[in-house]
Amino acid sequence: MERKPGTFIRNRRLRRFPALRAMLQETRLALQDLICPLFVVQGQGIRKAIPHLPEVFLFSPDELLKEAVTLHEKGIQAVLLFGRSEQKDEAGSDAWNPRGAVQEAVRVLKRELPTLFVFTDVCLCAYTTSGHCGVVRGQYIDNDRTLEHLARVALSHCEAGADGIAPSDMMDGHILALREALDQAGFQETPIMAYSAKFASSLYEPFREAVDSTPLFGDRSSYQLPPANLREALREAQTDLLEGADILMVKPALPYLDVLRAFRERFLVPLAAFQVSGEYAMVKYASLNGAIDEKKVALELLLSIKRAGADLIISYFAPKMPEWLREE
Ligand SMILES: [Zn+2]
Known part of the structure; x- marks a missing residue:
């Protein structure tokens, strides 16, 4: 009996001509996809380098404004603010201090840059x-007491x-507690972007140095997700949606693209992915040592995050993207 030969198909036809290749590109990065993480500390005139996060800085609110003006002029539409506190206590009360670094920075940014979206x-x-x-109660994190504190932070x-x-x-x-607190205070139009699938990852170290948040004892495994568990991540996402989340997030991004894809297939809400400090540092240090090309690798990684299903990407590369996308 004669074996039937396979059919010869020329897939390369569509890849030959650069213009056609560009026309057929399925996924594209845009400045509107990006959220720039920014670190803020109380004080004035502070622009301090962060160890292990090359080209990322800790700003006082006045310096943060200068940075945000530059970013927004270049086309960045949104920022995500993180505070660093020099007045820590057991409750974490500086987090809801109306004169705290984040609260101050938000006021300054919204006064001077009303069209910039501030998370x-x-x-x-x-x-x-x-x-x-x-x-903390003993060695365990007291869930329900924490909710009361988080609501104060969100309101502030x-x-x-x-x-x-x-x-x-x-x-x-937490989403339910914050939604109720916001609604009661008249902030029913303020969206909540939930870190739904935040894994207990080893890629957060440079961030923890930046905001000085390394746990004194133990680790975060009793509340963050185990890296091996996809179904558990889906359950967290479902829970956050039921509680009223508007946007779901997966964090970190690259090691969890399968989770992002699974979210995309199941949920209709917008999805965000956080390319975390360790992911950024790996690219930076490899490129600083001449092993890889920073721009090419960063663009490929960000594109893969978008292809996996992210609508929004939180990335420390955001400040470079306006220039990089123009050159593309
Ligand atoms: Zn935390």
């Missing part, structure tokens, strides 16, 4: 002496003028 990170880990994301950000809040604490019931 704020809502958590306690940069403000508690324990370095944990919640209130909204009262300062924040356009959207992003709770990163991974406590149970």
Whole structure:
């Protein structure tokens, strides 16, 4: 019996001509996809380099404004603010200080740059002496007491003028608690971007140095997701949606593209992905040592995050993207 030969198909036809290749590109990065993370500390005239995050700085609110003006003029539409506190206590009360660094920065940004969308990170880990994301009882994080504190933080950000809040604490019931607190205070139009699938990753180290939030004891495994668990991530996402989340986030991005894809296939809400400090540092240090090309690798990684299903990407590369996309 004669074996039937395979059919010869010329897929390369569509890749031959550069213009056609460009026309057929399925996924594109745009400045509107990006959210730029920014670090803020109380004070004036501070623009301090962060160890292990090359070209990322810790700003006082006045310097942060200068940076944001430059970013917004170049086309960046949104920022996500993280605070660093020099007044830590057990409760993390500096997190809801109306004169705190984040609250001050939000007021300045919204006064001077009303068209810039300002998200704020809502958590306690940069403000508690324990370095944990919640209130500690013994060696355990007290979930329900933490919720009361988080609600105060979120309200203080909204009262300062924040356009959207992003709770990163991974406590149970947090989206519901914040939604109710915001609604009761008249902020029913303020969206919540939930860090739904925040994995207990080893890629957060440079960030923890930046905001001084390394836990004093133990780790965050009793509240953040185990890296091996996709179904558990889906359950977190489902829970956050039921509680009222407007945008779901996956964090980190690159090691969890399968989670992002699974979210995209199941949920209709917008998705964000956080390319975290360790992901950024890996590219920076490899390129500083001449092993890879920073721009090419960063663009490929960001494109892969978008292709996997992200509508929004939080990335430390955001300040470079206006120039990089123009050159493309
Ligand atoms: Zn935290």
